[in-house]
Amino acid sequence: MTPHRPLRFDPIEEASRNWHRAGWGDAAAGMTLVTSIMRAHQILLSRVDATLVPFGLTFARFEVLMLLDFSRTGRLPLSKIGERLQVHPASVTNAINRLQRDGFVARLEHPTDRRTTLAAITRSGRRVVRNAAKALNEGAFGDPxxxxxxxxxxxxxxxELRRDAKDFEPSPAADAVAGARDDLAVDDGGAGDGARR
Amino acid sequence: MTPHRPLRFDPIEEASRNWHRAGWGDAAAGMTLVTSIMRAHQILLSRVDATLVPFGLTFARFEVLMLLDFSRTGRLPLSKIGERLQVHPASVTNAINRLQRDGFVARLEHPTDRRTTLAAITRSGRRVVRNAAKALNEGAFGDPxxxxxxxxxxxxxxxELRRDAKDFEPSPAADAVAGARDDLAVDDGGAGDGARR
DNA sequence: GAACTTTACTTGGATGTCAAAGCATCAAAC
DNA sequence: GTTTGATGCTTTGACATCCAAGTAAAGTTC
Known part of the structure; x- marks a missing residue:
């Protein structure tokens, strides 16, 4: 993040005062929430990305590799990656392109569905993501x-905000089924470098 | 935001379980915080940007216009905008370029410091940002x-996270001076369209 | 006053986001 | 079996982020 000297006042608190002065007091809390989240995101993303620079990763690509590393077979359809990370299909394509360029992921054809591209983590992908995870655990994750x-x-x-946004179903029963079904989409291994068989 | 069906489980909770299983329990809370903030940012930014589309604005540009609208003279040096919104100088340049293209802002020379560019909100800039603020107050800000x-x-x-990141000084005394001094940088008006005189 | 340091901003590039559109493929309905 | 609808992914473009480097101008030091 850009090195910066502290401001003498809290800019978000100042914005809240301005919102009240403008007669928008009812919405001031929501405005403050939104700008606080925006700034927190910026701070945390900057720390995370700084930690990942030595590994040649960004947070977006790190998340994709973590998901593949945790998956049962080390491979997932791109659509599943987008669903689980809640990003747009174009963002998944972008991330996989870069990870493939760097040798951390390989693209495989789906054995039975020719629409589907599988992303498979490679040996060097596993190595880099585990090292990156350790660095994050010692830094940004360990001491936020x-x-x-x-x-x-x-x-x-x-x-609760994410539930309200329909990110997931609220039922605890649904939680119990979690993770046990989702990467069943990759259930028969194809030959591919780095694929665990 | 990309329309999406709810997942059957909370993906962030699932990630936390994976983190514990990997033996990284100490960092699981921090990891969960970071990914929760990332997702909340995405949800809120998507709502805000969707609200701003009819005004031809994005949140980044909206914030710049709000800052100018609230400033005493309706104009600020770009460096001050970057400081208050806590974004990189290149981001400010980018936003001002787009706002200038759309006629919501004019670039003015500083009367005494030729390094400095002033951004001055125009009449149509004031109109659009106030209408946009009302729309946000009724939507994303009013009911987050x-x-x-x-x-x-x-x-x-x-x-507290922002204070820990040195965004601002913790002193309440500093707060008392807030806003009364910062746009004193623009203290002698130059002739510019939209500038309140 | 000259030299050095700092500041302000721009430009170019890398990165990642999503919308829109398109193509290929699979599923469902008839 | 054909037609229609849905799905998966890619490509293109718009947008915004920050880094690095560069130029011009102001401030500081000697």
Whole structure:
């Protein structure tokens, strides 16, 4: 993130005062929430990306590799990656292109569905993502600048925001089925470099 | 945002379980915080940008216009805009270029410092940003999908995150001086269209 | 006053986001 | 079996982010 000297006042608090002065008090809380999330995102993304530079990764690509590393077979259809990471298909294509360029992922054809492209993590992809994860765990993830209670509080409230946005079904029963079914989409291994058989 | 059907489970909770299984429990809370903020950012930005489409604005440009609209003289140096919005100088240049292209902002020379470019909001800039603000107040800001207590809680914790990132000085005394001094950088008006004199 | 340092901004490039459109393929309906 | 609808992915383009480098101008130091 751009090195910067602290401002003498909280710019978001100042914006909130301006919102009230403009007569928009009812929406001031929502405006403050939105701009706070925007700034928090920027701070955290900057820290994460800085940590990943030595591994030749960005957070977007790191997430894709983590998902593949955690999957049962080390490979997933691109559509499944987009669904799980909740990004646009074009973003998945972009990330996979770059990971393929760097040798961390290989594209495979689906054995029975010719619409589908499979992304398969390679040996060097596994190596780099595990090393990157360790670096993140020691840095941005291990010490995000808030204590455990604060983290749990924000995570709980944001889970409600995500539920409200229809990210996932609220049923705890649905949770119990989690992860046990999703990468069944990749159930018969094709020959591919780095694919675990 | 890309229309999407809810997943049957919370992908971030699933990621947290994976993190624990990998033996990285100590960092799981931080990882969950980071990915929750990332997703919340995406949800909120998508709502805000969708609201702004009819005004020909994005959130980045909207923020610049709001800052100018709230400033005392309707004009600010680009460096001040970057400082207050906490974005990179190149991002400010980009936003001002687009706002100038659309006639919402004019670039003015600084009367005494030739390094400095002033951005001055135009009449149509004021009109569009106020209409856009109303639309946001009725939509994304007025009903962000959380109740007031939840919003206040998240905002308070994220303020601490921003303070920890040196966004602003923690002193309440500094706050008292807020806003009364910053756009003093633009203290002698130059003739410019839309400039309030 | 000259030399050096800092500041302001722009440009070019890399990155990642999503919308829109298109093509190929598979699924469903008849 | 044919037609229609849905799905998967890619490509293109618009947008915004920041890094790095460069130029011009102001400030500081000697």
């Amino acid at each position: 600048g808030l204590d455990r209670d604060q983290i749990d509080t924000v995570v709980r409230v944001l889970a | 999908g959380l109740d007031r207590d939840q919003i206040d809680t998240v905002v308070r914790v994220l303020a």
